[in-house]
Amino acid sequence: MRKEPKKRTERVAVVGVGILGASVGWNLTRLGAEVVFIDAARPGEGVTNWSFSWVNASNKTVRKSYFDLNVASMAAYQELARAVGPDSWWYPGGHLRWADDPAAEAKLLKTAELLVGWDYRVEVCTGAEVRRRLEPALAVPDDVPVVFCPDEAWVHGRHLVSRLVGLAVEAGAEHRFGTAVRDIGTGADGAVRDVVLSDGSRLDVDVVVNAAGPSASHVAGLVVRQLPMRWEPGAVARIACAQVPVHLPMHAPRIEIRPDGDGSVVLHSREIDALIDTGSEPAELGRLLHESARRVVPELGDSRITQTRVCNRPIPVDGFPSVGAVPSVPGYYEAVTHSGITLAPAVGRLLAAEILGGERDEMLADFGPERFGS
Numbered sequence: 229m230r231k232e233p234k235k236r237t238e239r240v241a242v243v244g245v246g247i248l249g250a251s252v253g254w255n256l257t258r259l260g261a262e263v264v265f266i267d268a269a270r271p272g273e274g275v276t277n278w279s280f281s282w283v284n285a286s287n288k289t290v291r292k293s294y295f296d297l298n299v300a301s302m303a304a305y306q307e308l309a310r311a312v313g314p315d316s317w318w319y320p321g322g323h324l325r326w327a328d329d330p331a332a333e334a335k336l337l338k339t340a341e342l343l344v345g346w347d348y349r350v351e352v353c354t355g356a357e358v359r360r361r362l363e364p365a366l367a368v369p370d371d372v373p374v375v376f377c378p379d380e381a382w383v384h385g386r387h388l389v390s391r392l393v394g395l396a397v398e399a400g401a402e403h404r405f406g407t408a409v410r411d412i413g414t415g416a417d418g419a420v421r422d423v424v425l426s427d428g429s430r431l432d433v434d435v436v437v438n439a440a441g442p443s444a445s446h447v448a449g450l451v452v453r454q455l456p457m458r459w460e461p462g463a464v465a466r467i468a469c470a471q472v473p474v475h476l477p478m479h480a481p482r483i484e485i486r487p488d489g490d491g492s493v494v495l496h497s498r499e500i501d502a503l504i505d506t507g508s509e510p511a512e513l514g515r516l517l518h519e520s521a522r523r524v525v526p527e528l529g530d531s532r533i534t535q536t537r538v539c540n541r542p543i544p545v546d547g548f549p550s551v552g553a554v555p556s557v558p559g560y561y562e563a564v565t566h567s568g569i570t571l572a573p574a575v576g577r578l579l580a581a582e583i584l585g586g587e588r589d590e591m592l593a594d595f596g597p598e599r600f601g602s
């Protein structure tokens with residue numbers, strides 16, 4: 229039986245205002261909670277601003293329940309775009325992927341078949357068709373099979389954070405930016421009671437949501453909880469070009485490319501990420517990304533790198549999200565996940581409902597924080 233939402237208004241501290249914190253906080257505000265957004269730096273400027281930002285489920289076939297959560301979040305993005313308006317952050321239109329060696333190509337086509345079996349929209353085109361219909365500037369061979377997923381998208385994470393936080397603040401949410409959460413106080417019953425900020429202030433709260441991205445383990449430690457996370461850093465470069473020569477996000481061999489709004493393109497590569505721990509400087513990683521991108525989109529030869537940043541991915545150690553209550557610390561919740569760009573709308577909606585309604589959605593069943601112990 230469904231529990232009635234609690235009568236008393238909850239005061240919730242959302243710790244970390246990247247895409248996860250912004251989505252949880254916006255949803256909580258809509259449901260009537262008093263929200264305080266707290267960020268050690270500026271909202272939306274953590275990993276969320278240094279992500280490839282591809283909204284997809286096609287890369288999430290490792291476990292069906294994880295795939296389903298990502299599909300649900302893709303649908304939640306459509307609703308979010310209707311609710312808050314799509315301009316400046318929502319870029320639907322699909323995603324392209326192809327390979328240049330037989331083994332990788334066979335794997336790609338096998339995954340495409342699996343996806344079709346799971347009712348996911350996939351088209352397999354040729355390079356020549358892609359150039360004619362979608363991306364004239366690509367140096368993709370004519371006959372190579374290209375997997376096109378038309379329901380995928382990319383999101384401008386920083387702009388979306390700003391939209392969600394702005395709307396929540398208009399509706400009464402508070403914010404403390406430029407101050408870190410230094411401590412989380414609990415009462416004699418072990419329940420969350422307050423948070424202490426780095427400026428020395430203390431806020432009385434009923435609930436804390438740990439949405440601190442790569443720093444989530446540290447914040448979990450403030451309630452004496454261990455949240456084991458991976459070290460899996462990624463390098464992203466932004467390049468400026470007079471005219472952006474691509475329209476869609478794409479995984480080409482050894483390089484990922486997507487538009488990034490006005491006069492800008494974002495580049496990422498798993499192969500180049502592998503150089504981070506060998507001590508390569510971000511500037512060198514950016515140069516290598518740019519070189520690879522020019523081979524796929526020759527028009528990028530005229531562009532220049534504006535910034536390269538290395539960030540750690542916020543990935544719990546088993547690779548799956550940690551979302552929900554930690555029963556041993558009443559009032560403490562986690563919203564920590566890789567693929568957070570894709571998952572933010574679903575996680576925000578489901579977690580806000582769990583916090584205020586006391587009931588966990590079946591879709592989150594495999595992703596509870598309690599699997600790491602208490």
Ligand SMILES: Cc1cc2nc3c(=O)[nH]c(=O)nc-3n(C[C@H](O)[C@H](O)[C@H](O)COP(=O)(O)OP(=O)(O)OC[C@H]3O[C@@H](n4cnc5c(N)ncnc54)[C@H](O)[C@@H]3O)c2cc1C
Pocket residue numbers: 243244245246247248249266267268269270271272273274275276277278279280281282283284407408409410439440441442443447461462463464496539540541542563564565566567568569570571
């Ligand atoms: C190279 C790369 C590529 C990626 N590509 C994709 C992709 O294509 N698709 C996809 O879905 N996902 C992708 N991701 C993952 C995605 O970017 C992240 O899962 C998502 O941005 C995480 O958002 P977040 O809100 O949890 O973290 P963040 O955006 O980092 O926000 C956390 C915030 O917490 C604040 N904070 C930390 N500690 C404290 C504290 N003690 N007190 C107060 N505030 C604090 C920080 O200042 C920060 O603003 C990628 C990640 C990387 C690194």
